[in-house]
Amino acid sequence: MGLFSYGYYYSNEHVWGFNMLAAHNISLTLSGQTILKEVSFEAPEGALVAIMGPNGAGKSSLLKVLSGDFPTTLDQVALNGKRLSHWTDAALAQFRAVMPQSVQLNFAFTVEEVIEAGIRHPMPIAKRKAHILEMLAMFDVGHLHNRNYLTLSGGEQQRVQLARVLAQLEATSASETKYLLLDECTSSLDLSHQHQVFRVLKEWISTRRAGVVVVLHDLNLAAQYANAILLMDQGCVVEQGAVRDVLKPKTLSDVYRYPVQVIEHPAGWPLVIADVSA
């Protein structure tokens, strides 16, 4: 996954990386603290890319850079061949949705209203309702549609937020390749729902022109579902590439500062286990 492998420079507007989300040589300093150092990244159409690394590695910051939350790095991120600064918020929202690590809400919206609030695209009421219910059902929260969002458990809220961002992208039929940027979207979910979420994401990628970027802690979820992994430590990229090339015992033990073994799962993917005997 070398940078510039998919597109070429040819004008100021079309920069690089067609049909992909790409960031080039990102450095970020916040109040004197270096957060990211010369990070380059790309997530092509059709791929699920996991950003991984220990706490404080800069994963969420990178995701924020990719979603355009920092004005200083807008020109170093390209979406479908155009710099982020080229797109308006309204245009971006049609083919890119972002789920933050946490959503602070003080007001008692129903689950349905939470989804609706995130969809700018106007839809006829009947169609909108059906659309929202369909999205909720995908993440197994359809039965909660009329509940007070604030009374849901953390895991249920997380699944509602997942439904919200997917509903946002599925509300329009934009011709652009669509992207979901998800920050620790399964951190509160139980085993079966974690897998359900990733199956939904994989299914979505395979039936749409789409790509997904997730910040993730669970190495084995990544091993099973990701097409590529970006491993970070202290604001720098340690390793980047196919799952098998990144999930190596030496690399992981160094990055996480904890002995780690990687064995082969019978179904054919690397299985990472913390080495308690060491």
Added chain:
Amino acid sequence: MYRLFQSPLQAAWLLSSLLALALSISLTQGAVPLSVIQVYGTLIGILDDAYAQLVVIDIRLPRVILGCIVGAGLAIAGAAMQGLFRNPLADPGLVGVSSGAALAAVMIIVLGGTWLKQWTSFWGYFALPMAAFLGGLLVTAIIYRVSTRNGRTDVALMLLAGIAINAIAGAATGIMTYFASDEELRSLTFWTMGSLASANWTDVALSGFPILLACGLLPMFARPLNAFLMGENVTRHSGFDVKRMKRIVISLTALAVGAAVAVSGVIGFVGLVAPHLVRLLVGPDHRWVLPMSAVMGALLVVVSDMFARLVLSPAELPIGLMMAAFGGPFFLWLLLQQRARVGF
């Protein structure tokens, strides 16, 4: 289910009917005893009674209409601010917007003939409302600036800044009283306590235009405000132009509060209580909260003003006092109920 009305439309009808009822009763009440027939006969023009004409058309009618306008303006401003600050505590009175507007008005009254002569001669009759608007706008901008970091509003900072601004405005208003003549002093008391007693048709026209503008335009931002309750970034990623929305909503809020304060002084609690009541009825969706808060605010002010006139009749209490005396305990009771609920 945790809402009193499943159908917001039903609640809207109920509120509107209550407002109509309050208006029609309020017109028949006052220091001058007039019969219902006298009042409505005069109103629809079939009764030729010069005295009733004077009382109803020139005193009571502008007063209840002004009450509606002021209440609607304060309440919709409160609802919009609560959305913008993502917090049900934001109220134009509590965070100092009203007192900023009142201070500006007081400065025009006291210094209008001397230091601020250029301002008053330039704006003429609009000098005072314009100053109140700018005072409100300045305070809103300061509060927002102080309390918002990286797109997150710190509630504690917001309230502390509000306390500071209320203190500064209070001190400055106090200083003004030293420079004020007797007549000016009476005006000052009016601004700080809030009153509809001097209502006339000019006031109605003066506050009506900006407040109707705010009531007309603010609901257009209901959907971005809904998304905004989940955070600034969520709103932007959902495709709404956050900067534009914030700029316009802040200006319209300041405009409505400034216009209300310019004609009625500082009337607290409306901006806090009205949106809260509406959320209890229909939930926090701004498409309903904004317009219905306006109706609820009008209802609260018209009813309070009626009691302000009746309690010590023929003398009357300042409506600000009335609002605080009844609004305060009522709000405490609401907060007690709130403990059993999750979210506002």
